[in-house]
Amino acid sequence: MKMSAGVEWALHCCTVLSTATAPVPAHRLAELHGVSRTYLAKHLQALSKAGLIHAVEGRDGGYELSRPAAEVTVYDVVRAVDGPEAAFRCTEIRQQGPLPATGEACKVPCGIAKVMATAERAWRDSLRGVTIGDLAATVDTNLPGTWDSVRHWLGAGTASEPVR
Numbered sequence: 001m002k003m004s005a006g007v008e009w010a011l012h013c014c015t016v017l018s019t020a021t022a023p024v025p026a027h028r029l030a031e032l033h034g035v036s037r038t039y040l041a042k043h044l045q046a047l048s049k050a051g052l053i054h055a056v057e058g059r060d061g062g063y064e065l066s067r068p069a070a071e072v073t074v075y076d077v078v079r080a081v082d083g084p085e086a087a088f089r090c091t092e093i094r095q096q097g098p099l100p101a102t103g104e105a106c107k108v109p110c111g112i113a114k115v116m117a118t119a120e121r122a123w124r125d126s127l128r129g130v131t132i133g134d135l136a137a138t139v140d141t142n143l144p145g146t147w148d149s150v151r152h153w154l155g156a157g158t159a160s161e162p163v164r
Contacts, residue, residue: 006043006081009035011135013044014077016154017053018069018136019147023062024154032153043081050080069133075124077132087123088116 013029026044030037044063047053054066065072090113094101109117139146 003078004082006039006046007078009033009040010043010047010077010081011074011132013040013063014047014052014065014069014072014132015135015139016150017063017065018072018132019151020064020154021151022060022154023056023064025062028062028154032150046080047077050076052076052080065132069136070131072132073128074130074132074135075127078127086117086120088113088120090116 012033016029016032017024026041027037029044030040033040044053048055048063051066052072053063055061055063090109092106094106094110095103136147
């Protein structure tokens with residue numbers, strides 16, 4: 001299954017927002033991840049529209065999660081960025097070609113459509129089982145001190161320290 005690069009960017013941003021001590025401006029999120037500001041802004045808008053993040057106005061404004069990280073699933077982010085459409089779209093190829101099946105015969109999904117729907121449900125259920133909070137916890141487990149470094153970098157306002 002192929003997802004847009006925006007899903008990765010959005011997941012990283014939500015994970016950072018889950019540990020930030022203050023709202024984070026979009027340009028800082030883009031700088032932190034080394035990605036295009038304009039492209040990231042599009043995905044931040046999608047997250048905002050889905051109610052996963054919200055903008056805080058003012059001099060110290062930026063983005064923050066709209067609810068606790070333990071209540072935002074990976075699937076919520078994927079759906080916000082890439083949309084709710086199924087990955088597999090049955091075109092009823094059985095009704096095409098020189099030996100087309102009748103509409104009556106196609107009232108029951110074929111084996112291919114069934115297996116793809118089952119795989120899609122399993123994939124979505126798997127993503128629903130992991131939260132942004134879970135992802136944030138794995139970062140510090142895999143790279144201890146990362147969140148301290150990120151929070152320091154965000155507070156410093158410059159790119160003076162590398163993030164591990």
